[in-house]
Amino acid sequence: MTSGQVQLLGATAIRELAERYDVRPTKQWGQNFVVDANTVRRIVRVAGVRPSDVVLEVGPGLGSLTLAILEQAARAVVIEVDPTLAAALPETVATLAPTRAEDLAVVQADALRVSELPGPAPTALVANLPYNVSVPVVLHLLETFPSIERVLVMVQLEVAERLAAAPGSRTYGVPSAKAAWYGEVTLAGTVARSIFWPVPNVDSGLVRIVRRDPPQTSASRTEVFACVDAAFAQRRKTLRAALKGWAGSAAAAEECLRAAGVDPQARGEQISIEGFAAVAAARSRVSA
Known part of the structure; x- marks a missing residue:
């Protein structure tokens, strides 16, 4: 899949879509939409998305990252809690990436309650996660879908630093230890708040997790x-x-x-x- 077959969203297009579907970002669902095409391409690149990947995305919003994923991956499966956004996304993809429309599956649900997905098992998790549920979502999906080999999520910078913290550091805690159960966790970069709409009052960080076997132990x-x-x-x-x-x-x-x-x-x-x-x-x- 080449970039010429997928049209990415910019700030103007995001606002036009929001107006068309009468979408107003809500704090309840932690909605901050990415309005910079370079950033979503960077996320997909850092995630190491391959042409064979089935990528799971949580909180696709108006589709900025979804389109960048479809530029590279075999298939995108997205979980969206907002029914309006879940209904709008297939139409957006059909318009801006018509050759990839059949490679998109939308699940309208709370990601923390999802236990199964349509189609082939996901091989990667790539998402811009709402700040208030980012850690529980990552841990739940890693546990629920053992087929996920790689994770690249954008979260609040403070949360990213906690997830990637090593033992002995000031920020090491429950999220760090539990994430390490599933794989090697690293901080993969920072993202300025200016690439979001609305602009949040915090910066964001990219967290990469590469799955490995959990520690050998007789305990569950x-x-x-x-x-x-x-x-x-x-x-x-x-x-x-x-x-x-x-x-x-x-x-x-x-x-x-x-x-x-x-x-x-x-x-x-x-x-x-x-x-x-x-x-x-x-x-x-x-x-x-």
Whole structure:
């Protein structure tokens, strides 16, 4: 697919579409539409979208990124919660990318409730995510669709930094640890607020996730994530104290930590997802 067969949206076209469909961006759904064609092409390029990819997009809005995805991918499957936007998108694609109209599937739903998609399984997730649900959406889709090999999402810069943070950094926390369960997470760039309409009061960041196998552990993902949640519920406390309720007592928490080779006086922000997996597995052995 070459760029000449797909016409991308600019600021004027975005506003014309919004007027045609009587769309007013709402804070409720975190709608900020990308009005810069260079930015959506950059997102698709950084995502490494291939001609064989089935790309899942969440919150396509008026279709800026969708069109850029269809420039490169075999197929785009989009999830849009706004019924007006979901109904308008096929018409926009048919007009601006007529040869690709059949390669678009629109699911009108809340992404956090989606458990199945039409057609072939998605191989990549590429999206401009609403700030208020970005982390839950990424984690839910990675868990629900194991076929997703690569992720490139645009989120609030602060959220991007948290997702990509490494153990020991000030911003490392629950999102960082849980995202690392699924793959290698990196900050892939920043995006100025000026490329959005309406212009948000924050800058954005690009987060890349390349899926890999989760840590080898006898504990389930649910058990490991429960340990992560407990460790960060009281960030300033040592793990011995923070995991007291999770393990049953401070002494039991210390026993689990020592069995996993983790210092009971350490704090959650110092522990990798592999460390949390080891602690969760140790709890099963200690309580057996």
